[in-house]
Amino acid sequence: xxxxRSHTCGALGAAHVxxxxxxxxxxxxxxxxxxxxxxxxxDHYGLTQIVADTDSPAFAVLEGLRVESVVTIDGTxxxxxxxxxxxxxxxxxxxxxxxxxxxxxxxxxxPMPVAGEQEYPExxxxxxxxxxLRRETLHANIVxxxxxxxxxxxxxxGAGFTEYSTPILTASSPEGARDFLVxxxxxxxxxxxxxxxPQQYKQLLMVAGFDRYFQIAPCFRDEDPRADRLPxxxxxxxxxMSFVTQEEVWETMEPVIGGVFEAFAEGKSVTPxxxxxxxxxxxxxxxxxxDKPDLRNPLIISDVxxxxxxxGFGLFEKIVGSGGTVRAxxxxxxxxxxxxxxxxxxxxxxxxxxxxxxxxxxxGGEFGGPIAKNHGTEGMETLYAQLGLGPDDGLFFAAGKPxxxxxxxxxxxxRVADSLGLIEQGAFKLAWIVDFPFYEWDEDTKxxxxxHNPFSMPQGGIExxxxxxxLTLKAYQYDLVCNGFEIASGSIRNQSPELMVKAFxxxxxxxADVEERFGGLYRAFQxxxxxxxxxxxxxxxxxxxxxxxQNLREIxxxxxxxxxxxxxxxxxxxxxxxxxxxxxLRVVEPQKG
Numbered sequence: 001x002x003x004x005r006s007h008t009c010g011a012l013g014a015a016h017v018x019x020x021x022x023x024x025x026x027x028x029x030x031x032x033x034x035x036x037x038x039x040x041x042x043d044h045y046g047l048t049q050i051v052a053d054t055d056s057p058a059f060a061v062l063e064g065l066r067v068e069s070v071v072t073i074d075g076t077x078x079x080x081x082x083x084x085x086x087x088x089x090x091x092x093x094x095x096x097x098x099x100x101x102x103x104x105x106x107x108x109x110x111p112m113p114v115a116g117e118q119e120y121p122e123x124x125x126x127x128x129x130x131x132x133l134r135r136e137t138l139h140a141n142i143v144x145x146x147x148x149x150x151x152x153x154x155x156x157x158g159a160g161f162t163e164y165s166t167p168i169l170t171a172s173s174p175e176g177a178r179d180f181l182v183x184x185x186x187x188x189x190x191x192x193x194x195x196x197x198p199q200q201y202k203q204l205l206m207v208a209g210f211d212r213y214f215q216i217a218p219c220f221r222d223e224d225p226r227a228d229r230l231p232x233x234x235x236x237x238x239x240x241m242s243f244v245t246q247e248e249v250w251e252t253m254e255p256v257i258g259g260v261f262e263a264f265a266e267g268k269s270v271t272p273x274x275x276x277x278x279x280x281x282x283x284x285x286x287x288x289x290x291d292k293p294d295l296r297n298p299l300i301i302s303d304v305x306x307x308x309x310x311x312g313f314g315l316f317e318k319i320v321g322s323g324g325t326v327r328a329x330x331x332x333x334x335x336x337x338x339x340x341x342x343x344x345x346x347x348x349x350x351x352x353x354x355x356x357x358x359x360x361x362x363x364g365g366e367f368g369g370p371i372a373k374n375h376g377t378e379g380m381e382t383l384y385a386q387l388g389l390g391p392d393d394g395l396f397f398a399a400g401k402p403x404x405x406x407x408x409x410x411x412x413x414x415r416v417a418d419s420l421g422l423i424e425q426g427a428f429k430l431a432w433i434v435d436f437p438f439y440e441w442d443e444d445t446k447x448x449x450x451x452h453n454p455f456s457m458p459q460g461g462i463e464x465x466x467x468x469x470x471l472t473l474k475a476y477q478y479d480l481v482c483n484g485f486e487i488a489s490g491s492i493r494n495q496s497p498e499l500m501v502k503a504f505x506x507x508x509x510x511x512a513d514v515e516e517r518f519g520g521l522y523r524a525f526q527x528x529x530x531x532x533x534x535x536x537x538x539x540x541x542x543x544x545x546x547x548x549x550q551n552l553r554e555i556x557x558x559x560x561x562x563x564x565x566x567x568x569x570x571x572x573x574x575x576x577x578x579x580x581x582x583x584x585l586r587v588v589e590p591q592k593g
Contacts, residue, residue: 010046058098068107166201178222188584194220202240206532214239231564240534277431289410294484295429313374327409335363335392358397365391438473456491490535
């Protein structure tokens with residue numbers, strides 16, 4: 001028999017009754033029933049109940065052990081009585097009568113519990129992550145993550161893609177966040193950057209003729225903490241294709257991403273492959289107040305500014321007359337809701353930093369609230385008829401500059417639907433958001449900036465760049481969204497050196513700047529570059545959705561905390577003086593105050 005185990009803790013069943021077996025694992029729980037000791041023994045594969053009475057040498061050994069100690073158990077498989085069978089456990093029909101127990105490693109008193117799923121402070125969980133990872137849900141999430149990634153690889157291979165690895169030490173690239181810099185010992189005063197994404201390398205692979213590339217790519221961004229991204233690093237399914245249109249990218253990737261969701265949905269519905277909605281960015285911002293809309297939410301936002309242009313309601317008239325807008329968010333079947341419901345929504349909007357959220361109540365066809373009073377019954381009936389609202393539906397209003405109104409309306413849409421229980425449960429709703437703006441106006445710098453990926457192809461090509469207002473240009477750029485999360489982003493790329501220069505000139509960079517900062521890509525485009533495009537899917541977000549987790553830390557092995565600290569390994573840490581001297585670096589302490 002093997003020195004440690006003949007079976008795993010998830011392998012034994014009724015067919016093994018009577019066999020002599022050996023198991024090794026962690027003491028998960030102990031229950032002393034007065035001379036009979038029950039121990040749940042756990043390993044990666046499952047749980048098995050161990051029974052020892054005072055006649056067994058194993059009793060004294062197990063009785064003196066703390067939970068989470070590691071032991072080897074020898075014993076005989078016995079059938080549980082019908083009354084004690086555990087149908088929720090794969091090994092629930094049997095138990096092991098222990099004849100001996102050998103302690104492999106004793107556990108000290110635990111800083112946090114492993115058995116059970118009770119909440120525990122995150123700082124403790126991250127510091128003792130090796131214990132946290134033993135907990136059932138987190139352990140299962142990590143296993144599921146590896147299976148999802150393996151399934152992605154299989155599907156990409158089936159779609160004709162080949163996995164290639166791109167460099168980790170590279171040059172700085174404008175991906176929208178700060179780089180992590182790595183000092184060069186050989187080249188004093190110069191730095192590598194960790195890749196924010198393999199963007200330029202994967203485009204170079206297309207120029208090099210590899211046609212269909214993918215990799216499970218680590219990406220590094222030195223950015224402030226965000227709820228939807230782990231600090232420091234994240235992983236993405238990165239891919240690129242040659243000689244394709246954006247429609248062909250969508251048609252290729254829907255079976256991959258949709259197939260992964262179907263494979264791991266565990267009974268939840270998934271938008272059918274081949275029928276992902278395609279929603280223009282402008283339409284998404286109008287109807288949903290977000291470029292990553294949650295389509296499980298049935299509420300649709302409407303622009304109703306024209307109804308208030310000369311309505312008699314002075315505040316809305318002033319907003320619309322000065323270039324602003326009014327967005328309406330329906331609140332269906334709220335006739336029985338008290339005034340408190342509507343007032344609390346208004347208070348919430350103010351707490352979010354907005355001027356407020358106007359509203360109209362309606363019960364049995366009777367309108368209520370100051371906006372209805374000012375707008376008049378006839379005006380409200382016309383508005384309700386246009387929006388298709390009924391006699392017991394309320395209505396909220398977000399007013400202001402278009403960007404502000406869209407943001408507030410989007411947040412209000414989510415909050416109203418959540419409060420009224422309207423968000424469909426048990427579903428993954430996927431959609432493509434398309435036709436993103438190529439440029440945007442930066443109020444801080446008072447200049448035009450790239451809205452998203454600077455390497456995208458503008459719709460209309462170089463002629464559009466030369467003749468159109470930059471802020472009206474659309475890009476061949478698209479996102480894939482699911483349940484309110486952006487899970488992938490991509491575009492058809494610009495492969496023309498002339499167009500590349502022209503695009504960067506709009507944001508204030510010269511041809512010399514382009515040649516200096518993106519020299520590899522710029523040179524490559526001068527030697528025969530195929531039309532190409534691709535995307536990158538955020539693995540962490542996909543796994544989080546499929547695991548039903550609320551936090552990215554619940555699907556990652558060794559994450560940092562929200563201050564970008566690794567509490568387990570103690571990173572970041574000061575460098576030794578010798579290391580700094582070798583790198584020709586000196587630490588400058590930040591100024592106080």
